[in-house]
Amino acid sequence: MPKYFSCFVISVFFFICLLSFEIFASEAMELNNQGVEAYNLKDYEKAILFLSRALSLSPDSEIVQNNLSNALQALAEEENKRGNFKKAIELVDGAIKINSNNFFAHLQKGVFLLNSGQLLDAIRHLEMAVRLKPGYLDAHELLGEAYYRDNDILSARTQWEYVLQMEPNRKQLKERYDKACREEVVENSFSKTVSQSRHFNLTYPKEITYKIRSYVLSVLEQAYLEIGRKLGGIFPAGPIQVILYDIQQFEAVVQMGQTVGGVYDGKIRIPVINEEGEELSDEEIRRRIYHEYVHVVVYELLKDKVPWWVNEGLAENFSKEFSNREKMILEKFVNNNGLIPYNRLEKISLKDMFASETKMSLAYLQSHATVNMLWSKYGQGRFLNFIQALKRSENPEEAIRNIYHLDYAGLSKGVIQFIQR
Numbered sequence: 001m002p003k004y005f006s007c008f009v010i011s012v013f014f015f016i017c018l019l020s021f022e023i024f025a026s027e028a029m030e031l032n033n034q035g036v037e038a039y040n041l042k043d044y045e046k047a048i049l050f051l052s053r054a055l056s057l058s059p060d061s062e063i064v065q066n067n068l069s070n071a072l073q074a075l076a077e078e079e080n081k082r083g084n085f086k087k088a089i090e091l092v093d094g095a096i097k098i099n100s101n102n103f104f105a106h107l108q109k110g111v112f113l114l115n116s117g118q119l120l121d122a123i124r125h126l127e128m129a130v131r132l133k134p135g136y137l138d139a140h141e142l143l144g145e146a147y148y149r150d151n152d153i154l155s156a157r158t159q160w161e162y163v164l165q166m167e168p169n170r171k172q173l174k175e176r177y178d179k180a181c182r183e184e185v186v187e188n189s190f191s192k193t194v195s196q197s198r199h200f201n202l203t204y205p206k207e208i209t210y211k212i213r214s215y216v217l218s219v220l221e222q223a224y225l226e227i228g229r230k231l232g233g234i235f236p237a238g239p240i241q242v243i244l245y246d247i248q249q250f251e252a253v254v255q256m257g258q259t260v261g262g263v264y265d266g267k268i269r270i271p272v273i274n275e276e277g278e279e280l281s282d283e284e285i286r287r288r289i290y291h292e293y294v295h296v297v298v299y300e301l302l303k304d305k306v307p308w309w310v311n312e313g314l315a316e317n318f319s320k321e322f323s324n325r326e327k328m329i330l331e332k333f334v335n336n337n338g339l340i341p342y343n344r345l346e347k348i349s350l351k352d353m354f355a356s357e358t359k360m361s362l363a364y365l366q367s368h369a370t371v372n373m374l375w376s377k378y379g380q381g382r383f384l385n386f387i388q389a390l391k392r393s394e395n396p397e398e399a400i401r402n403i404y405h406l407d408y409a410g411l412s413k414g415v416i417q418f419i420q421r
């Protein structure tokens, strides 16, 4: 089960200046002014070209330096919004190279790194931003977020408390802060029980045995390779935080009730000890890890541009078989009620989740069947195209139509045929 935060975006508002001819060689002036004109038309690439040439002619002009930085940062922000974090980072690096004390550039770079999951570098740049402009609340909030994702809850709390003190009505931050406090209470008792593998950091309570820990880490690494390959070579930089619990601790943290087998909310959280205090079977642990890890990769690919049924369908499909038993349950439901309309499966709220357990399990089952059908009938390549189409499309049905030439009605028909085979 996933819970998402969307990709961070900073609103950029830069002024850039024209040059008058008294001060400058006329060619540099001309290039600068053409750059400004392109910038004002939001053609940042062209602006960068002109301004770079102007700067090479007048390398000491502060005005040209600032103009070029602003053009680089404006384009960087656009690339960030499109999810091209690598490109965004390269551009903002250009601005930092011009002036290493550019507060806003460090803040932006921190955000881009945070969006691309490179936590340690993100922390470095956000700390720098806070040093350059202490008291700028968004920078403190983002630094808190980076600490939090790195599992340093105490440092995260310090930043967030400061922000909330200065501005108590940041509602979303307040919720995030409260959740972090709940986690801290539970996870503090884990003391410093942390294990690591190449791509994962594992935190767990004392009673989790060495056997489970090493098993969990090895399954995580397998999932990293296997799911990453299946979804087109997606390997998050990490380290990815994974927290193990017993079932009571898990409920205290996520507050979602008993039927939930795991959560991905930026960290993978999985209960591995049941109410009787027994360890879950290897197979069950493996299934939960694969399921949640699919959400990690899907988040890396699509952030929040993923319909619920695609996200859960993939997670189910890569963590367990769509067996005859599942087929029969779904078929029986379909014969009585028909499929759940796909537009209702695009977003599922926590309220739906608690409303009816049977309904929820059918929603999972239908999503599983759908992804299984698309994957097995049309192949991996098509599915990867579908994922790219989701990134670009206004809505999921448009993406389905573009790639599979099916609308939701056609998709339903295909799924019904598939389960009645």
Ligand SMILES: [Zn+2]
Residues within 6 Å of the ligand: 001, 002, 291, 295, 311, 312, 315
């Ligand atoms: Zn899930």
